[in-house]
Amino acid sequence: MESALKGLKTELEGELYWDDMLRKLYATDASAYREMPLAVAIPKSKNDLRALITFASTNNTSLIPRTAGTSLAGQVVGGGIVVDVSKHFKNVLEVNEKDNWVNVQPGVIRDDLNRHLKPYGLYFGPETSTANRAMIGGM
Ligand SMILES: Cc1cc2nc3c(=O)[nH]c(=O)nc-3n(C[C@H](O)[C@H](O)[C@H](O)COP(=O)(O)OP(=O)(O)OC[C@H]3O[C@@H](n4cnc5c(N)ncnc54)[C@H](O)[C@@H]3O)c2cc1C
Numbered sequence: 001m002e003s004a005l006k007g008l009k010t011e012l013e014g015e016l017y018w019d020d021m022l023r024k025l026y027a028t029d030a031s032a033y034r035e036m037p038l039a040v041a042i043p044k045s046k047n048d049l050r051a052l053i054t055f056a057s058t059n060n061t062s063l064i065p066r067t068a069g070t071s072l073a074g075q076v077v078g079g080g081i082v083v084d085v086s087k088h089f090k091n092v093l094e095v096n097e098k099d100n101w102v103n104v105q106p107g108v109i110r111d112d113l114n115r116h117l118k119p120y121g122l123y124f125g126p127e128t129s130t131a132n133r134a135m136i137g138g139m
Contacts, residue, residue: 004059005039011051014044014088026066026082033074037064037082044088052083067107067135070128076138085137092116106137 002018009016017023018039028034038061043049056063062080069076076082089105092113096102097120104113110131113124128134 001038001059004055008051008055012041012043012048014048015042016040026084027077029066029069029071029074029076031072031074031077033077035077035079037077038079039081041081041083042087043083043085049083052081056081065106065137067138068109068130068133069138070130070134071138086135089137095120095122097122104136106135108136110134110136110139 005016005018016039022040023036023038026040027036041048041052043052052063055061062078064076064078064080064082066076066082066084067086085105086107089107090109091105092102092108093105094103095117100122102113102117102122102124110124110126110128113136117123126139128139
């Protein structure tokens with residue numbers, strides 16, 4: 001698997017780690033669960049996401065999308081590749097005032113989204129107590 005991961009790393013614009021330290025850091029979320037992932041990816045582009053999906057299906061492993069990691073039941077923990085989209089997928093892409101919708105990337109923090117929407121008189125409802133951290137992908 002290590003040589004396959006090395007090959008994947010050269011394909012990605014973003015980052016890929018499989019050293020012990022990064023795997024330990026991503027082995028848990030806000031829950032009590034812990035499992036060492038195979039690797040940790042920090043994708044930078046849609047092409048990176050495509051490459052990760054292809055890699056997972058050809059190498060019979062799984063992808064675990066992760067945003068803020070505040071889920072409480074081990075949702076972001078597993079033996080596959082943790083894909084952290086909180087670093088590079090943070091943009092609000094479009095606000096449609098007329099039809100009341102917004103197009104966002106998954107790493108947008110809930111409270112940041114509502115600050116962005118305030119001038120339009122819009123508000124995104126789910127009110128988790130982690131709203132200053134939790135991101136739309138995870139919500
Ligand atoms: C102290 C505390 C208080 C909390 N209070 C509340 C509360 O009041 N109400 C409430 O509802 N929850 C609460 N939670 C739970 C948690 O904060 C929410 O579930 C939050 O919405 C998770 O967002 P996240 O960005 O941390 O997601 P993560 O934990 O990173 O991910 C959650 C799930 O979404 C998936 N995911 C992430 N990104 C993507 C993506 N791009 N595509 C597909 N799937 C994706 C992950 O794989 C995982 O299954 C609390 C948690 C803590 C620690």
